Every structure is written in structure tokens, then in C-alpha cells.
Amino acid sequence: MAEFIxxxxxxxxxxxxxxxxxxxxxxxxxxxQTINFAQGEFVMLPAILILAAxxxxxxxxxIAVILGIAAFILLFGWGFKLVIVDPMIRHGVLPLAxxxxxxxxxxxxxxxxxxxxxxxxxxxxVPQETVTFLGISISLQHIAxxxxxxxxxxxxxxxxxxxxxxxxxxxxxxNPNVALILGIPVAQMVMxxxxxxxxLAALASILISPIYLAKFSxxxxxxxxxxxxxxxxxxxxxxxxxxxxxxxxxxxxxxxxYISTSYRLAVPLVLxxxxxxIKPEGxxxxxxxxxx
Amino acid sequence: xxxxxxxxxxxxxxLGVLILWFAPASMGRYGTYVLSLWIVTAVAVMGLNLTLGVxxxxxxxxxxxxxxxxxxxxxxxxxAGIGWFPAFMISGALCFVVGLFLGFPALRVKAHYLAFVxxxxxxxxxxxxxxxxxxxxxxxxxxNIPRPVIFGIKTDNALPxxxxxxxxxxxxxxILWWLLRSPWGRAFLxxxxxxxxxxxxxxxxxxxxxxxxxxxxxxxxxxxxxxxxLVEFIDPSPFQLSASFFLLLMVVAGxxxxxxxxxxxxxxxxxxxxxLRFTGGLYLIIFAGIVIALLIACPQGVLGLFERGWAAVKxxxxxxxxxxxxxx
Numbered sequence: 001m002a003e004f005i006x007x008x009x010x011x012x013x014x015x016x017x018x019x020x021x022x023x024x025x026x027x028x029x030x031x032x033q034t035i036n037f038a039q040g041e042f043v044m045l046p047a048i049l050i051l052a053a054x055x056x057x058x059x060x061x062x063i064a065v066i067l068g069i070a071a072f073i074l075l076f077g078w079g080f081k082l083v084i085v086d087p088m089i090r091h092g093v094l095p096l097a098x099x100x101x102x103x104x105x106x107x108x109x110x111x112x113x114x115x116x117x118x119x120x121x122x123x124x125x126v127p128q129e130t131v132t133f134l135g136i137s138i139s140l141q142h143i144a145x146x147x148x149x150x151x152x153x154x155x156x157x158x159x160x161x162x163x164x165x166x167x168x169x170x171x172x173x174x175n176p177n178v179a180l181i182l183g184i185p186v187a188q189m190v191m192x193x194x195x196x197x198x199x200l201a202a203l204a205s206i207l208i209s210p211i212y213l214a215k216f217s218x219x220x221x222x223x224x225x226x227x228x229x230x231x232x233x234x235x236x237x238x239x240x241x242x243x244x245x246x247x248x249x250x251x252x253x254x255x256x257x258y259i260s261t262s263y264r265l266a267v268p269l270v271l272x273x274x275x276x277x278i279k280p281e282g283x284x285x286x287x288x289x290x291x292x
Numbered sequence: 293x294x295x296x297x298x299x300x301x302x303x304x305x306x307l308g309v310l311i312l313w314f315a316p317a318s319m320g321r322y323g324t325y326v327l328s329l330w331i332v333t334a335v336a337v338m339g340l341n342l343t344l345g346v347x348x349x350x351x352x353x354x355x356x357x358x359x360x361x362x363x364x365x366x367x368x369x370x371x372a373g374i375g376w377f378p379a380f381m382i383s384g385a386l387c388f389v390v391g392l393f394l395g396f397p398a399l400r401v402k403a404h405y406l407a408f409v410x411x412x413x414x415x416x417x418x419x420x421x422x423x424x425x426x427x428x429x430x431x432x433x434x435x436n437i438p439r440p441v442i443f444g445i446k447t448d449n450a451l452p453x454x455x456x457x458x459x460x461x462x463x464x465x466x467i468l469w470w471l472l473r474s475p476w477g478r479a480f481l482x483x484x485x486x487x488x489x490x491x492x493x494x495x496x497x498x499x500x501x502x503x504x505x506x507x508x509x510x511x512x513x514x515x516x517x518x519x520x521x522l523v524e525f526i527d528p529s530p531f532q533l534s535a536s537f538f539l540l541l542m543v544v545a546g547x548x549x550x551x552x553x554x555x556x557x558x559x560x561x562x563x564x565x566x567x568l569r570f571t572g573g574l575y576l577i578i579f580a581g582i583v584i585a586l587l588i589a590c591p592q593g594v595l596g597l598f599e600r601g602w603a604a605v606k607x608x609x610x611x612x613x614x615x616x617x618x619x620x
Contacts, residue, residue, distance in 0.1 A: 035404065037537070084584065091591040097350060097407070098544050099587045101537040102580040108534075109576045220533060224415060231408055262423045269412040276405055277397045 002136045007257045008250060013142035014211070015249020016149035017043075020204040021226035022233070022241035023153065024197035030173040030236060031193045034085055035097045038104035040223020042198065046072045046205035047122050047214040048111045056115075061123060069202045077198030081191055104219065111216035122209035145207045152203055153242055156196070160238065169193060221265070225252070228272045234285020243284055247271075301551045305465055308555070312458045316451055324450040325522070328457045330562040332518045335461055337542045337554035337561075338468055339511025344540065345548035346472070347504035348484040353394070353410035354539045356417040357387045357509045359531025361516025363421065366434045366526055376440030380460075380517040387513030391506035399501050406505065414533045421528035433527030437520045447521075457518055464514055469551060471507075480504050484549075541583045547595030556594050 025039045036042070050068035053059045059067070084103060088096040126144040130137045160166040171179040172189035180186050204222075212218055225248055233244025248268050255267035275282065312331070316324040340354045361383035368379035398409035421428045428434065439447045440456065447453040471477050479500050482490040491497050520526055538561060546557025561579065568575040590597045 035407070087588045088591075091587070094344075094348065094350065095544070095587045095591045098540055099584050102541055102583045102587075105534070105537065105541075105580040106577050106584075109573065109580075113573050113577070224411065227408055227411065231405075263419060266416055266419055269416055272412050273397065273409060276409060277400075280400075280405065 003257075004254075005136050006138065007253050009138055009142050009146075011250035011253025012246060013139075013145040013249070014208070014253065015229075015246040016146050016153075017204045017208045017245075018222070018225045018229045018249050019153065019242045019245025020149055020200045020207075021222060022229035022245045023156070023238055024200040025226050025230050026235060026238065026241045027173075027193045028197050029230075031169070031190045032085060032089065033093050034089070035093070035100070036197075037097060037100040037223070038107060038219075039201070039226050040219030040221070041104045041107040042076055042201035042219075043204045043208065043222045043226075044214075044216065044219035045076070045107055045111060046202040047209035048115050048120075048216065050206075051120050051122065051214055052115050065206070069199075069206075072202050073195055073198040076201070077195040078191070080198070081194040085194070104223075108216050108219060115216070117216060119213040119215040122206075122214045124210035125206070128210075141210065148203070148207060152200070153238075156200075157238060165189075165192070224265075225249075225268065228268050231272060231282055232275050234282030236285050237282075240282050240284035244282065247283075301469060304552055305462065305469070309458055309462050313455055316454050321450045324454050326563060326566055328450075328454045328522055330558050331457050331461050331555075332515055332522055333539075333542070333562050334554045334558035335464055335518065336512045336515035336539055337546070337558050338465065339508040339515070340539055340543050341508075341546075341548060341551075341554050342468065342480070342511070343505050343508030344543050345550070345553065346477075346480045346484060347501055347508075349399075349501060349505055350404065350407040350540070351410045351505060351508065352407055352533065352536045352540070353414040353417070354509075354512045355531045355533075355535035356410075356414040357391070357512030358516040358519065358535075359417055359421060359526075359528070360387055360390065361513030362520040362526050362531070363428055363434070363516075364513070365517040366437045366520045367427070369438055369521075370434065370436065376438075376517075376521065380514065383513040383517040384510040385513075387516075388506045388510040391509030392502060394509075395502045395505040399498055399505070410536075411533065414536055418528055418532055421531065428528070431527060433525060435525040437524045437526065439521040439524070453522065457522065460514075460518060464511065465551075468511075472551065476500075476503075541580065544591075545579075545583050545586060545593055547593030550593070550595040553593055553595050560594070 021039055021043050024042070025036060028034050028036055046068055049072055050061075050064045053064035053068055054061055057064075080103075084099055085096065088099050124141055125148075126140050128139070128141055130139050132138075158166075160170060168179070168184045169189045169192055171182070171184055172186045173193070176186050179189075208218075208222065226245075229244035229248045230241050231244070232247060233242065234240025248271070251271060252264060252268055256264040259267060312327070316327055319327065336354055336358050339357075340351060343349050343351045343354075364383040364386055365376070365379045368374045368382060369376055374382075394409060394413055395406060398406040422430055424430070425432075439453050441447070442456060445452065447456045472480070479490070479495050482493070482495060483497060483500055483504070487497055542557035542561040543554065544557070545560045546553035546555065560582070564579060565575040568578060571578065586593060586597070590600065592599070
């Protein structure tokens with residue numbers, strides 16, 4: 001039982017990180033119909049940028065963290081929207097989706113050739129100790145990840161539902177034409193979601209890299225889990241992506257412990273197919289109307 | 293698509309076969325290998341071009357299907373001792389059936405769910421290839437895959453095998469060419485242009501999209517059946533998810549929906565790296581960069597660019613046509 005709870009907490013911790021990536025993914029999908037196939041690489045890269053600033057430029061860690069995150073948000077929030085999404089969206093959703101695949105190759109190969117192909121250790125925010133509570137040993141790191149991710153998601157939820165800008169953002173996503181007539185700066189709101197997506201990815205990167213090590217190929221698995229989380233929870237809801245992330249994280253952790261380490265990846269994949277078969281709009285999503 | 297353009301495709305195909313039949317004479321072993329690899333890749337891209345370019349579906353499992361074909365052919369020709377041709381047919385049929393099973397649940401919902409289902413499938417195939425050592429040899433792969441004997445002629449050397457690949461590819465390209473001119477092919481096009489209208493005209497959208505996806509997947513199986521004896525050794529790495537992304541980029545680079553597009557796209561994806569040897573490992577970045585630039589400037593790919601250029605050349609001497617809006 002104690003073992004089970006330890007696996008559960010570890011699963012919730014990685015699940016919270018997948019949720020961050022999945023929320024960014026659904027936000028961008030809602031406002032601009034962009035399916036970002038580079039989402040996993042978005043989570044891989046910030047840690048690499050920070051390590052590169054430390055190892056190649058010799059900066060102290062805290063400056064590298066601030067600079068790395070700022071550079072990432074600038075390049076892959078603002079720059080991504082301006083250089084890739086804006087010119088491409090007029091051709092339709094399909095070319096844009098394929099462009100994000102090309103982008104994922106560029107980010108992955110860039111990290112490999114520009115920095116290193118080896119997995120690098122990434123400093124943890126909290127000491128890597130375990131505390132024992134009621135006979136259950138819990139990693140402090142996992143607790144810290146869950147807390148940080150929950151605070152970030154709570155803040156986002158508050159921003160989106162309680163502030164004026166957040167509600168304008170929602171309006172822009174739900175009906176851009178009406179939002180425009182009401183005087184909402186729709187273009188700025190769409191840009192804002194891209195910046196939020198990049199910030200969430202950077203946060204996820206800092207949280208996950210101490211566990212998985214920073215490596216150029218990390219994005220494949222993280223991206224896969226973010227997609228699965230988004231679909232399982234519901235493609236069009238923030239709370240859906242949150243729930244999806246946690247579910248996928250826990251299932252993955254338990255599958256690795258109790259089923260098979262070599263087929264742990266297969267379990268969430270089977271879950272994905274089952275959800276698509278029985279509840280395609282996701283566990284917490286709403287059905288989308290079909291436009292003619 | 294008018295009649296003269298389609299004949300253009302046919303003429304180009306036949307001319308291409310003539311050139312490819314004789315071209316390797318002065319290219320040496322490795323040059324011939326690269327040329328064969330280009331054509332084999334083009335077969336997989338042809339299938340994906342049907343799925344993406346004609347039916348408008350994103351399949352992220354083309355490399356996985358190619359892997360299924362390659363492993364099926366390798367196992368059948370080495371362990372079961374079956375001839376290459378039956379193994380080739382079985383590989384294609386296997387991918388067709390798997391495509392039907394995979395596409396059915398996904399397409400029941402919405403076209404873009406196919407992308408996620410195939411994404412999952414691609415990873416599952418890779419897991420099986422890597423973990424089931426008793427069957428697939430795991431990370432060590434399968435080696436000593438025999439090359440076929442056709443009418444008593446051995447194709448063990450690079451040149452005869454290359455010619456064999458050229459002939460098989462021509463046959464596959466002609467089947468696809470015929471298919472796209474048939475009423476079926478017209479229905480595929482109708483799906484891409486306006487699915488709702490196609491449905492109202494009595495075309496069973498779900499059946500036709502499923503069929504397009506399954507045929508596209510079968511072509512990946514055929515490509516795998518050619519790939520296995522070409523490289524003579526296979527392991528799971530060339531059939532990963534990133535390889536499927538790469539094949540999609542080739543479709544777009546060549547010109548999605550154009551029947552000759554796959555050959556141009558595969559040329560950029562397979563032969564360009566050889567020319568870019570001097571850049572070291574950067575060729576993937578360069579290729580992906582080219583694709584993004586193409587998508588921004590001309591989403592119809594290289595062939596679309598040619599077509600646009602040709603139209604501009606033809607228009608200029610006349611001087612009578614009013615400038616088209618947005619063409620400046």
C-alpha cells in the first residue's frame with residue numbers, strides 16, 4: 001500500500017507536468033486552430049537553453065534561468081506566432097500542422113548539433129531528499145512539482161476566468177468575429193495565448209528536466225503524453241487538459257511499476273484509443289459543432 | 293486535372309524509367325544504392341501522397357507501416373523461406389488490413405483524430421519491434437535478407453537490383469495513376485475539395501477516406517518490402533515516429549496532391565543529404581527549413597512552384613492578360 005501511494009504521488013508529479021504542456025497545447029488550439037506537433041520539443045528546449053547559457057557562456061544558474069526562459073518565450077511564443085503561424089494560417093490548418101513537424105525536427109537537431117547529444121543533469125529546485133510520513137516515503141521533489149504546477153494552473157485559471165484580459169482572451173477563442181465587434185483586440189489576445197503556451201512549456205521544462213535529465217530527444221515522449229492528456233481530458237477545456245495530464249501521469253507510473261517497464265508507454269496509448277472509441281470529445285470536453 | 297496534364301504524368305514516368313534504367317552505369321555501387329533508396333522512399337511517399345494530398349488526412353504512421361512491410365518481408369523470406377513476390381504481396385495486404393482496423397475507429401469521429409491514432413500506433417509498432425526479440429531481433433535487428441531472384445536472374449548486385457526496383461516502382465506508380473483517373477480517384481478528390489458537398493452527392497465519405505488511408509498504408513508496406521532486400525539489414529530505428537514526420541515533409545516538399553510530387557519530395561529527402569555531406573549533421577535542419585520556407589511561400593511544394601513559374605512565363609509574352617489579384 002505504501003509502495004502504491006509512492007507510485008501514485010510520482011505519477012501525479014509527472015502528470016502535473018504533462019498537464020502544463022497539454023494546457024498550453026489546448027490554449028493554442030482554441031485560439032488559432034494550431035495543432036502544435038512541436039509541443040514536446042517546446043518542453044525539451046528551455047532546459048537545454050539554460051544549460052547552454054551555464055556551460056557555454058559561463059553564466060550563474062539563476063541568470064541563465066531568467067535569460068533562458070525570456071529568450072524561449074520571445075523566440076517560441078512571439079517568434080513562433082509571427083514567423084510560422086501568421087504566414088501559414090491563411091493556407092489552412094494542414095500546412096501549419098506540417099510546419100510544426102518541420103519545426104520539431106529543427107529544434108531537436110538544433111539542440112543536438114548546437115549543444116550536445118548526451119543527456120545532461122539539470123539542477124533541481126528543491127533538495128533531492130525523501131521524507132517518511134506514516135510509513136510512506138515521499139520525494140520532496142515530487143511534492144514541489146505538484147505544488148508549483150498547481151499554483152501555476154490555478155493562477156492561469158484565475159486569470160482566464162476572473163480578469164478582464166482573461167475573459168477577453170476566452171471571448172476571442174470562442175467567437176473571434178463577435179469579439180472583434182465588441183472592441184476586443186483579438187490579435188493581441190491570440191498572441192497572448194502563444195506567450196502563455198511558451199511560458200507553461202518553459203515551466204514544465206524546468207520541472208521535468210531534473211527527473212528525466214535534459215536531452216534533445218526528450219520531446220518525443222513528452223509531446224506524446226501531452227497529446228494523449230489533451231485528448232483524454234478534452235481538447236477544448238483547460239480543466240480537461242489538467243485532468244487528462246494527471247490521469248495519464250498516474251497510469252504511466254502505475255503501468256511501469258505493476259505491468260511492464262518495456263511496455264509502459266503502450267498503456268496510455270491504449271487508453272487514448274479507447275477514449276477515441278467511446279468518448280471522442282474527451283472525458284471533460286464538450287462536443288464541437290460541425291460547420292458546413 | 294485535364295487530359296493533357298495526366299498524359300504528361302505518364303510520359304514523365306516512362307521517360308524517368310528509361311533514364312533510371314541506364315543512369316547507374318557510371319555511378320558505382322554507393323551511387324546506385326542511393327538512387328534505389330530514393331525510388332523506394334518515393335513509393336512510401338506516393339502512398340502518403342494519396343492519404344494526405346488527395347484525401348487530406350494526416351497519417352503519422354507511414355514509416356511504421358513501412359517497418360511492418362520490411363519486417364514481414366524479411367521474416368517471410370528468411371525464416372519462412374517464401375519467395376520475394378508472395379512476401380511483397382503479403383506485406384502490402386497486411387498493411388492494408390491494419391490500415392482498415394486503425395482508420396475505422398479514428399475516422400468514425402473526425403479526420404484529425406487519425407493523426408493522433410496513427411501517432412500512438414507508430415509508437416506501439418516501435419515498441420513491439422524493439423521488445424519482441426524472439427521475432428524481430430530487438431535492437432540487433434534482422435540481417436542477411438536475401439535479394440529476389442526474378443525469372444532465374446539473381447539481383448544480388450547493385451545494378452540488377454536497382455533495375456528491379458525501378459520496374460516494381462513503375463508498376464506501383466501506374467496502378468496509382470490508373471486509380472486516380474477511375475471514378476474512385478475522382479471520389480477521393482471530391483473528398484478533399486469539399487467533404488460536405490461530396491457527402492450530399494451520395495459519396496460515402498467514411499468508406500472512401502478509410503479506403504484512401506488503407507491504400508496509402510499498403511504502399512508503405514510495398515515500400516518496406518523493397519527496402520528490406522535493398523539494405524539487407526533492418527533494425528527498428530528507421531521506422532520511428534520522426535521518420536514518419538520526415539515522410540510527411542517529403543510529400544509537402546514535392547507538392548502534395550501532384551502525382552510526380554513524391555519523386556521530387558523523396559529526391560529532396562534522400563539525395564539532398566548526400567549533396568549536403570559537407571554540412572555535417574545539419575542537413576535535417578536545412579531540409580526542414582526548406583519545407584517551412586516552401587510552406588510559407590508556396591504550400592503546393594516544388595511542383596506547385598514550377599507550375600506557377602510556368603504560368604508566369606506563358607503569360608508574360610501575351611501582355612494582354614490583366615494582372616491577377618495578389619500575383620505581383
